[in-house]
Amino acid sequence: SLVRAASRCGEGGLSGVRPVFPHNSYSTEEDKKVPKIYTKTGDKGFSSTFTGERRPKEDHIFEALGNTDELSSAIGLAREFCLDKGHTFTDQLDKIQCILQDVGSNIATPRSSARESHMKRTNFTAQPITDLETWIDSFTKELPPLTNFILPSGGKSSATLHLARTVCRRAERSVAPIVRSGEADPNVAKFLNRLSDYLFTLARYASMKEGNEEKIYKRSE
Numbered sequence: 001s002l003v004r005a006a007s008r009c010g011e012g013g014l015s016g017v018r019p020v021f022p023h024n025s026y027s028t029e030e031d032k033k034v035p036k037i038y039t040k041t042g043d044k045g046f047s048s049t050f051t052g053e054r055r056p057k058e059d060h061i062f063e064a065l066g067n068t069d070e071l072s073s074a075i076g077l078a079r080e081f082c083l084d085k086g087h088t089f090t091d092q093l094d095k096i097q098c099i100l101q102d103v104g105s106n107i108a109t110p111r112s113s114a115r116e117s118h119m120k121r122t123n124f125t126a127q128p129i130t131d132l133e134t135w136i137d138s139f140t141k142e143l144p145p146l147t148n149f150i151l152p153s154g155g156k157s158s159a160t161l162h163l164a165r166t167v168c169r170r171a172e173r174s175v176a177p178i179v180r181s182g183e184a185d186p187n188v189a190k191f192l193n194r195l196s197d198y199l200f201t202l203a204r205y206a207s208m209k210e211g212n213e214e215k216i217y218k219r220s221e
C-alpha cells in the first residue's frame, strides 16, 4: 500500500495522500521505477493502519478515514465554487485540507500499536483549533446575528459549504469512539467539532458577500 508515502501535506492515512504521478512519466523505462496505485493487498476486504496492523475494511478506523476523505473532497468542491466568485478565504480552505491529511494520519495510527516514531510523525497539535476560532470570530463580527434557523441555501458556495459542514459532523461522529478509547488524539475530535462551526459561519459569510438570501425556517401552518 502507498499509505506510507509522505505527500506535500501529511504522513498518510487518507487515500488522498497518494502521490500523484503525471501520465507523461509512464515511459517504459520509468514504468519499472514508478510504484503502481493498485497493490491489490486490499482486495480481500482488509487494509493496513499506519502502524502496520491488518484490519477489516469496515473497522471504525477506516470508517473514520473514509469520512475524513469525503470531508476534504466536499471542501474541495465548495472551494471551487468559492474561487469562481473570487472569495479570498479560499486560502483558509487550502490549509484546512492539509490539516485534514494530518487528521487522517493521526486516526490511521492507533496508539495501542504505535511506536514512538509513529507517534512523532503523526502527532496532532492544538494550533489548528486556535486558527479556526480566530477565523470564526472575525467572520462573525461582520455577520448579522442569527435570529432564525437557517436552511442550507444562499448560492452554490454557501450550499456546498453547508454540505461540507454535514460531512464534517459525520466525520466527527465516527472519530468520537476512537478518541474516547484513547486511540486518537483528543485534539482531532476538537478540531472537527470546531470545523463544523467554521463551515457554518463561512457558509453564511459567503452568502452575505455574494448578496444572496439565506432561506429561513418557517413552520408550515
Ligand SMILES: Nc1ncnc2c1ncn2[C@@H]1O[C@H](COP(=O)(O)OP(=O)(O)OP(=O)(O)O)[C@@H](O)[C@H]1O
Pocket (backbone or CB within 6 Å): 001, 002, 003, 013, 014, 015, 037, 038, 039, 040, 041, 042, 043, 046, 047, 048, 049, 050, 057, 062, 063, 065, 066, 108
Ligand atoms: N475503503 C476504504 N475506506 C477508507 N480508508 C481505506 C479504505 N481502503 C483502504 N483505506 C485506507 O487508506 C489507505 C490507502 O488505501 P489503499 O487503497 O492503498 O489500501 P488497500 O485497499 O489496502 O490497497 P490496494 O488498493 O492497493 O489494494 C490504506 O492503507 C488504509 O489505511
